Amino acid sequence: MTNGITEVRKADAIFLTGSNTTENHPVIGAQIKQAIKNGTKLIVADPREIELAKYAEVFLKIKPGTSIALSNAMMNVIIGEGLHDEDFIKERTENFDEVANLVKDYTPEKVAEICGVDAEDIRKAARIYAEAERGSIVYCMGITQHHNGTENVMSLSNLALATGNLGKEGTGVNPLRGQNNVQGACDMGALPNVFPGYQPVNKPEIVEKFEKAWGVTLSKEVGLTIPEIVHGAEHGDIKVLYIMGENPMVSDPDTAHVEKGLKNTFLVVQDIFLTETAELADVVLPAASFAEKDGTFINSERRVQRIRKAVDAPGVAKSDWEILMELMNKLGYDKKYNSAEDIFEEIRTVTPQYAGITYGRIEEVGIQWPCPTEDHPGTQFLHQGKCARGAGLFMPVSFSPSGELSDEDYPLVMTTGRVLYQYHTRTMTGKTEGINEKAPESFIEIHPSLAEELGIEDGEMVKVSSRRGEIQTKAKLTDIVSEKVVFMPFHWAEGAANVLTNGSVLDKYSKIPELKVCAVKVNKIS
Template identity: 65%
Template sequence: MIKITIDGQILEVAEGTTILEAAKKIGIIIPTFCHHELLDIIDGAACRICLVEIEGAKSLAPSCAIPVTDGMVVYTDSESVRSSRRTVLELLLSKHPLDCMTCVQAGKCKLQDYCYQYGVKSANFNNDDEKLDKPIDHTNQFYYYDENKCILCGKCVRVCSQLQQVGAIGLSERGYNTHVAVPFELKIKDSTCVSCGNCVSNCPVGALVPKRKEKFRYWETNKVKTTCSYCGVGCQMDLLVKDNKVVEVQPSDKGLANNGLLCVKGKFGYRFIDHKDRLKTPLIKKEGKFVEATWDEAYDLIASKIKVAKEEFGPDSIAGFSSARCTNEENYLFQKLFRGVISTNNVDHCARLCHASTVAGLATTLGSGAMTNSNFEVLNSEVIFVTGSNTTETHPVIGSHIKQALKRGAKLIVAEPRRIDLAVHSDIFLQITPGTNVALFNGLMNVIIDENLQDKEYIEKNTENYDELVSVMKDYTPERVAEICGIDAEDIRKAARMYASVDKASIFYSMGVTQHSTGTQGVMSISNLALLCGNIGKESAGVNPLRGQNNVQGACDMGALPGDLPGYQKVANPDVINKFQKAWGVELSNKVGLTVTEVMTKGSEGDLKVLYVMGENPMLSDPDINHVKEALEKIDFVVVQDIFLTETAELADVVLPAASFAEKEGTFTNTERRIQRVRKAIDCIGNSKPDWEILMTLMNKLGYDKVYSNASEIMDEIASVTPSYGGISFDRIDQEGLQWPCPDKDHPGTKFLHKDGKFSRGKGLFKPADYIKSAESADKDYPYILTTGRMLYHYHTATMTKRVEGINRLFPHSYMEIHPTTANRLGLEDGSKAKVSSRRGEIITTVTITDKVEEDVVFMPFHFADGAVNYLTNSVVDPTAKIPEFKVSAVKIERIKD
C-alpha cells in the first residue's frame, strides 16, 4: 500500500491507483470530461480539466493519468488548479454555442456545471473566423449529432472502440479542423454503427442527444432503477420519468450484469410503454367482435368457464401458458393458480420453444440446467467457443464482453451456419451445415481423446461414465465429421487443440444448439466437451446457455413447466407434493402436465376446453402456425392476458390488459442466474393491472383466499418453498441482485456453479450421443434448408419493438437471407419478393442477398407477422425435451414476377 496526502487528508491506496481514483475514495470529486473508469488511461489526458497540483512538481498534472507514489502530496483545489480549469473552460467555450437557455441537455451537461462551479461566464479566446453553424446530423433513427457542441474529449470514440468494440466513430482531420466523424446512417455502406447509444449515454455535453418527442429538463425528471425487459442479459437501467411518462432511458452506473452498457433496444426501445395500441380495458368477444367490459365481468366469465370445464371434463381439460416476459412473482402465481386452484400441471411457457433442451440436458449431466458462470467472467477467458448463438445481435452486451476479451488476448472459435459478426473476429470459423451440432462436438472430442489432450485428473476425480464416451467418440474422426458438417477436417483438429490447450475455456450457446429434434443430445454433448477438459466448476470457463428473453430463466425457476414445481422440484416426487400441499393448503396432482406443443395437439383434437395465455404469442412464436391457429379456434374458451392485442389475442374470447414492466414491482432472473429488481416507474396505463394482481384476484374468485399486499410478499413465499431462492428478499437485492443458489439470508449468492467438482447430482455425467440427421432434409421437391433466428433490432414476436418508430423504419417487414449463387439460379434480386413454401405452409418475403449463408441454405428471422416464418417451420419435437425443430426445415423458393 502507498501512503499519500490529498488536500490535507492522509490515506493509503494500492499501487497503480491514479490520483483521480484516490481522491474519489475520500469523497473529493475532481472534474472530468474524457475519463471513464473502464476505459484505458490516456497519457496526458484529452480534456485537461482534471489537472491537479503535486507538491514539488514543475507543472500541473492530469489526475486521471498519473499513478500515486509513496509520500505524494496533492492539491486538487489550489488557486493555480482553479485558474487552470477556468482557462480550459474558456477555451472550450470559445468554440461552443452559448445557448444554455434553450439547450436540451441543460441539467445534464458537465460543461455547464463546471462553468457554474468555476465562475466562467464567457470565453476570452473568441475566434472571429470560427462559425458555429455546422449542420446537425439527424441521419440516425434514434439520436442526432451536433458538431457545434462537441468539445473533442474523445470519450464517445473510446466507448465505441473499447467497450462496445465496434469502432464506428473516430476523430477525423487534425489541429483546428479536428472533429468526430460519425457515420450514423445504418444503410451507409461499411458503417458498423449498431445504434447502441452508448456514445450518447457517455457524451458529457449536448453533442450526442436522443431524439425526443417530449420537452423536459433533467432536473424535472425522476430516476427509477430497473431491469431491462428485453433479452436475458438483465441490463440495469434508469428510467427517467416526467409527468407519469418515461421520457428517456440511461444505463445505471454500476450494474453487475451490464456494467453501464446498453443495446439499441434497451436504450431506445421503451416507446412501446405508452404506445397508443396499449390495451387499456378488458375485452370480451361477442358475436365475433370485441366489446369493452369491466374487470368484474371479465373475472366472472373466466372463473365460470374454468369451473364448468373442471366439473364437466376434469382439471386436465384446462391449460395455461405462463410468460418469460413477466416477473418471477407473476410466474409463481400463474403456476400456483393452475396447480393449487385448478388442480392441473398443464402449465408451460416459451422455454419449451427455446431452452427446454438446456434444462433437460444440463440437469442430467451436471445436476442444474442453467448457465454455470457469470456474464463478466468471459473477460478473463483464454478461449471462447461460441456455437448456436449470434451473440452480438441476440445478447449484445455479452457480445461486447466477448469482443473485449478478444482485445485482452483471448482466442475465439465460432461454429455457426451463418457468417455472424463474431465469425469475422474469430481465430477459427466452422460454418457447419444446420443440424450437425452433435457431430461437430463429437469430432472435437475425438481429437482431444485421440491426442491425449483431456484433463485426466479432473475426469478421474469429478466425473463418471467416461469409458462410454471414449467408446462412442471413436467413430467420429475429423474426416467423417467434416463430411457431415461441410467443413474442413483440419479446422476441426485446430479447434479441438485450441479449446483443450488452456486452463479457462468457456462455451456460449443458444438456440442454434437447442432448437433441434436432437437438441437435448446437443446440450449434453457440449457438457461432455467441457467436462472432458475440466472446464466445469472454475471461473471464466463453463457451459453458458444464453437465455433469450428477459425472464425465461426465472419462469423456469418458478415452476412454469409441466413437470416441475418451483426450484425444479418434480411433481412426480411424493415428498415434493407433500411439501407444497402443506405450504399451500391444497391437494395437488402428481401427473406431469402438457407441454406447449402437446397443448396445441390436444387443442386441435378438440380435447382442450380452456386455454389461458399470459404474455405469450404462439400465433407467431410457435412452429407450424396453421396448426396453432387450428388449435386455438377449436379450443372452447381462450383467455389472453397481454399489453397489446397480439395475433394470438385476436383469436381469444377474453383479453385482459396487463401492465408493462415499467408499471409494476417484482424481479427478473437473468441468464447468469442473477435475481434483480423490477421497479414501478409510472402508473398503470388506462385500466390495466399488474399480472400478479390479475392472477391473485382470479384465484380468489375460484375459491382460494390467499391475498398478497405486494410483490415482495410473493417473493417471501417463493423463498420459503424454493431452496435456491431461500436467501432472496426485496431488501437483500435492493441495490444489487444475487445469483442463485442463494439458500439462506447470509449466503452471498453463487458466482459460478460446481466449484471444486461439487455437482448436485454427485459427479458430472458423461452422456455421449450419436449424430442423428434432422427430421427433415432437402430433396427434389423442397431443395433448400431454412434456418431461423433473431436479429438485433427486433425482439421475440415484435409485440414491443414494432411499436418503436426508429426500429420499425429500419426493419418493417420479414426478409430472407440467400446466397448470391442460389439467388442467381432462382432469378432473385436484392429487395425482390419471393414465395417460400414448406410441407406446412407458404409465405411471401423480401430477398436479401448475402454471403453470410452458404449455398442452398436460407435464413429468416421469426419476428414478423407479415411473411411469418413459422408458417414454414417443423413442429416435430425432441422426444426428451419436447422442443420443436425450428432450425432445420426443407423449403422451396419461387420468384414472384412483377
C-alpha cells in the same frame, strides 16, 4: 448459465455455437468482443457467418442440425491427442469410457463431410478449446431448437467435463436465455414437470411439501409441453388455454396448426398489447408492463434483481400477480397478497435456491442463486469442488440427421433466428418508429449464386414454400449463408417464417420443436 456473464472476459477460449450473440444478446456480445481484445481466442460454429465469426480463430460454417457430430469430432481429437484432463475426469466424473468409445468413430475427416467444414479446422478448434486454462462454452437456441436439442447440450457438456472446464471462473456451459425473465419463469415452476426450484411434481415428498404450504391437494402427474398443448387443443382435448406474455401465432412453428388449436379452445390471453394471439382470444386480460409494476426478474446468469414501478399502468391494466390473485380468489382459493414482496417471501419458504434472498439484500445489486441462507453471498458459478449431482455424468450421444431434410421437391434447408433491431414477435419493438425504419419487414437471406440460378435479384419479392404453407417475403442476397441454406428472421407476422417451420418433429426429452431446420423451396414471383 453455470457461470456469470462477465466471466466470458476471463476465459482464455470461448466456444460459441448456435448463438448470434451480438444481435440476440448484444450486451453479452460486447463482453465477448472485450474478451477477444484482451487476448481470448474465439471459436464460432454456426450455419451463418455471423458478426463474431470475423473475430474468430476458427469459424466452422456447419450445416444446420450437425452440432452433435462436430462436438463428437472435437472430443475425438481431444482424447486422441491426450488433451483431456485425466485428473478431473477420474476425480469428478463418471461414464467417460463410454463416451470415449463412441467418439472413436467421429474422426475429423468423417465429420467434415457431415458438417460441410474442413477437417483441419475441427482439429484446430478442439486444440484451442482443450488447451485453454479456462474454456467457456456459450450457446443459445441454435443448439436447443432441434429434434436432438437436449443431446446437443449433452455433447457440449461432454466437452466441458473432458477438459475440466466446469466449476471454476471463466469456464462452464452457458446457455443464453431467449427472453427477459425466461430464467425466472422456469425457476418458479412454469414447466410441466416441476414446482418452483425445479422440484419434481411426481415425487411424493415434494408434492406433500407444497400441499402443506398451499393448503390444497395437488396433482402428481407431469403436465404437457406447449407443442402437446396446441396439438391437444386442435383435437378437442384442451378445454381452456391461458396464455401470458407469449405470442404463439408468430413465435411457434407451423402457424396454420397453431391457429387451428387456438380457435378450438376457450382462449384467455394476458398481455400488454393486443397481439396476433390476443386477437383470437375469448377473453383478454390487460397486464402492466415492466415499468408499471414492482417485482423481481432473474437474468441468464441466475441473478435475482429488483424492478420498481416507474409509472402507472394505463386504463384497467394490472400487475400480473394482481390479475392471478383475483382470478384464483374468484375460483375459490382465498389467498390474499398485499404486494409482490409478499409473494417473494412465500417463494423463499418453498424454494431452497432463493431462501437467503430478501428484497433488502437486492435493494441495489442482485444476487445469483443458489443462495440458501441470509448470510450466503450467492453463487457466482456452479459445480465448484464437485458437480451438483455428485459426479459429472458423461452422456454418449450419436449424431442423427434432422427430422426434415432437403429433397427434390424442397431442395433448400431453412434456418431461423433474430435480428438486432427487432425483438421476438415485435409486440413492443413493432410499435417503435425508429426501430421499424432499421428493420421494417420480413426477408430471406439467399446466397448470390443460388439467387442467380433462380433468376432472383436483391430486394425483390419471392415465394417461399414448405410442406406446411407458403409466404411471400423480400430476397436479401448475401454470402453469409451457404449456397443451399437460407435464413429467415421470425419477427414479422406478415411474411412469417413460422408458417413454414416444422412443429411435428419434437425433441424426445424436452418436446421442443425443430424450429431451426426445415426443407423449403424459393421461387421467383412472375
